[in-house]
Amino acid sequence: MSRSGEQTALSLLEEASLRRTKPRLLVLQSLLAASQPVTQEQIAEQLGDKTPNKVTIYRTLEALCEAGLVHKAFLQDRTWHFELAHNCSEHQCHPHFTCTACGQTTCLMDMQVPAVKSSHNGYTIQRQRMQLEGLCPQCGQR
Amino acid sequence: MSRSGEQTALSLLEEASLRRTKPRLLVLQSLLAASQPVTQEQIAEQLGDKTPNKVTIYRTLEALCEAGLVHKAFLQDRTWHFELAHNCSEHQCHPHFTCTACGQTTCLMDMQVPAVKSSHNGYTIQRQRMQLEGLCPQCGQR
DNA sequence: TATTATTTGCAACTCAGTTGCATCATGAAG
DNA sequence: CTTCATGATGCAACTGAGTTGCAAATAATA
Numbered sequence: 001m002s003r004s005g006e007q008t009a010l011s012l013l014e015e016a017s018l019r020r021t022k023p024r025l026l027v028l029q030s031l032l033a034a035s036q037p038v039t040q041e042q043i044a045e046q047l048g049d050k051t052p053n054k055v056t057i058y059r060t061l062e063a064l065c066e067a068g069l070v071h072k073a074f075l076q077d078r079t080w081h082f083e084l085a086h087n088c089s090e091h092q093c094h095p096h097f098t099c100t101a102c103g104q105t106t107c108l109m110d111m112q113v114p115a116v117k118s119s120h121n122g123y124t125i126q127r128q129r130m131q132l133e134g135l136c137p138q139c140g141q142r
Numbered sequence: 143m144s145r146s147g148e149q150t151a152l153s154l155l156e157e158a159s160l161r162r163t164k165p166r167l168l169v170l171q172s173l174l175a176a177s178q179p180v181t182q183e184q185i186a187e188q189l190g191d192k193t194p195n196k197v198t199i200y201r202t203l204e205a206l207c208e209a210g211l212v213h214k215a216f217l218q219d220r221t222w223h224f225e226l227a228h229n230c231s232e233h234q235c236h237p238h239f240t241c242t243a244c245g246q247t248t249c250l251m252d253m254q255v256p257a258v259k260s261s262h263n264g265y266t267i268q269r270q271r272m273q274l275e276g277l278c279p280q281c282g283q284r
Numbered sequence: 285t286a287t288t289a290t291t292t293g294c295a296a297c298t299c300a301g302t303t304g305c306a307t308c309a310t311g312a313a314g
Numbered sequence: 315c316t317t318c319a320t321g322a323t324g325c326a327a328c329t330g331a332g333t334t335g336c337a338a339a340t341a342a343t344a
Contacts, residue, residue: 019310021322040300053324058301060322075217078332079300095258097265108265114256116237116272122279123239123250129273130258137264161341163291182331195293200332202291220301221331285344292339301329308323314316 008032016067023052027060028069036107037073037081037096074131076105083107091115095130101139108132150174158209165194169202170211178249179215179223179238216273218247225249233257237272243281250274 009028013020030043040058044051052060061082064070073083074096087094087109095113098105113130134140151170155162172185182200186193194202203224206212215225216238229236229251237255240247255272276282 019321021310023323054300055302055325056323063322075220077300078217078220097267100268106265108262111258111262113258116253116255116274120250120253122282123248123274124277124282125239125274126242126276127274129275131271131273132258132265132267132269133271134268135266140264140266161290163341165292196331197294197333198292205291219331287344288342290339290341292337294335294337296334298331298333299329300331303328304326306323306325308321310321311318312320313318 012069016064016069018063018067023056024060024063026050026052027057028064031070031082031084034083037083037105039079039081041079043082073107074105081105091127093127093129095132097132097134097136099136099139100133101135104136106136154211158206158211160205160209165198166202166205168192168194169199170206173212173224173226176225179225179247181221181223183221185224215249216247223247233269235269235271237274239274239276239278241278241281242275243277246278248278 006025006029009025009032010020012028013024018024026047027043030046031038033046034042038046040054040061043057044054051057061070065072065082069085070082071085071088071093073081073093075081076098087107092113092115095108095111096105097108113128116125116128118125148167148171151167151174152162154170155166160166168189169185172188173180175188176184180188182196182203185199186196193199203212207214207224211227212224213227213230213235215223215235217223218240229249234255234257237250237253238247239250255270258267258270260267
């Protein structure tokens, strides 16, 4: 929630031509500060007593998704996890890894996934996304 | 829901050493007859007035998943879609394609997806799963 | 057939996400 | 700087897929 985070949040809103409102700035700053996809509840918790109403957070996230600034990363336990889209290309999102032991899901930003061909039996493939399952470093060693 | 479906359902239960009960046979037959991943509600609808209680269907699907006979294929609109696991290898599930125009999700059984390497930065990767997005044949033409 | 561990059905519950609506704030116009 | 219309926010109440507790029913075994 640094000064630069505030600046970045402002310019992101401008880029998307969305009104600059307090809730949107806060939600964006929270997403900028996050190192993993986060839920509405985690955003609210991180923002503390400055947090906007739950409904506002959801509607803000929805608007940011529509503008392409944010992705719904994955659904876990019936709960959406959101992340900034700045680490995804138009055709591919970075892979997400879920540990079968501890349940944690992590972004593997630096992992290369081969692109599939852009059409198959009449299906036009525009975006691909990979989910991986296995053991995270902590659970794997031992 | 053919005779052979009934036989297959029986042997699947035996294979998993699960008690053969009417609800389990019905749910398995419904899954065998399905050409796409289906929801609890779709299973109930397909079984008509013979359908077991909603809770029983969920618990049956849970047991079948635990036994490895069934997969949770994907979550859409906060609703799980289930499918038999017989088209998936231990390390890879077939890709699922979601059309951005009509919202339909389809299994691409015959599509080959390159396997990623089995470890990355300390993460042990045991299973991979690909989600694709784009236009289905119907929505794509024109 | 009797016994016991499982499974089933019902009713009531949970809780992430949604909706309707009155109030408020932003950005453009004057 | 003030006015105004559009769009954003907060609140309360709702929705509905999935869950839980428990008593009744049923499958497998003796």
